[in-house]
Amino acid sequence: MISLTYDLHIHSCLSPCGDDDMTPGNIVGMAAIKGLDVIALTDHNTCRNCPAAMAIGEQYGVMVIPGMEINTSEEVHAVCLFPTLEKALEFDAYVYERLMKFPNKESVFGRQLLCNEEDEVVGTEPYLLINSVDISFDELWELVRSYDGVMFPAHVEKSANSLIANLGFVPPDSRFRTAELKDLKKLHEVRRTNPYLENCRIISNSDAHYLEHINEPELTIAAREKSIQAVIDVLLGE
Numbered sequence: 001m002i003s004l005t006y007d008l009h010i011h012s013c014l015s016p017c018g019d020d021d022m023t024p025g026n027i028v029g030m031a032a033i034k035g036l037d038v039i040a041l042t043d044h045n046t047c048r049n050c051p052a053a054m055a056i057g058e059q060y061g062v063m064v065i066p067g068m069e070i071n072t073s074e075e076v077h078a079v080c081l082f083p084t085l086e087k088a089l090e091f092d093a094y095v096y097e098r099l100m101k102f103p104n105k106e107s108v109f110g111r112q113l114l115c116n117e118e119d120e121v122v123g124t125e126p127y128l129l130i131n132s133v134d135i136s137f138d139e140l141w142e143l144v145r146s147y148d149g150v151m152f153p154a155h156v157e158k159s160a161n162s163l164i165a166n167l168g169f170v171p172p173d174s175r176f177r178t179a180e181l182k183d184l185k186k187l188h189e190v191r192r193t194n195p196y197l198e199n200c201r202i203i204s205n206s207d208a209h210y211l212e213h214i215n216e217p218e219l220t221i222a223a224r225e226k227s228i229q230a231v232i233d234v235l236l237g238e
Helices: 024-034 050-060 085-097 137-145 163-167 184-193 195-199 228-236
Strands: 002-010 038-044 063-071 077-081 113-115 121-124 150-153 178-180 201-203 220-223
Touching: 002 063, 002 077, 002 228, 024 038, 024 050, 038 050, 038 077, 050 063, 050 085, 063 085, 063 228, 077 137, 077 228, 137 150, 150 228, 178 228, 184 195, 201 228, 220 228
Parallel strands: 002 038, 038 063, 150 178, 178 201
Antiparallel strands: 002 220, 063 077, 077 150, 113 121
């Protein structure tokens, strides 16, 4: 087993709330400077800046997992990670069909910038990506597994857009084995009030929308090797 420093929840400039400086190249470069082994690019309801980030990651020696922070029909945020770019983009297409097609107002929500492998802006997404999609939390685990991925609820301790805040509880028939807390100081309280989480791996990611907020290399995941599949297996509880 090896220890991998990580940050598995980062937004690029394709998320409307992400800073324009959060280009794939800048994100990967900052991760390399900080000494992170593995990161995941997880824009709201899209994986379409992952191709550039993964290509740049190979140049920098940072392993980039393709992913998405999905906003379910209940407005619950969950991080979905995939073993290959192909699977991620297939999932992206499925989600996009179920996204509410509300035009993005850049002056209100921010720009949604698509980048290429040279870190150049090559387009924009016209529909607002932070809307909910027509996919329920109950069906999300099986759906993501059908693409060989893993899902975990995001920032479960937050008072908005979290599993606990929006549903009021952790469904007892849930199948996720990992959950994310932004503030690890709340771990004991969250586990005490939500016994399901007692048996879950707890990770903490930055949910960064600005370069300076990307995690420092302080937290680690123990995996059998440095590979995307090995990290996904850990999050699956295998």
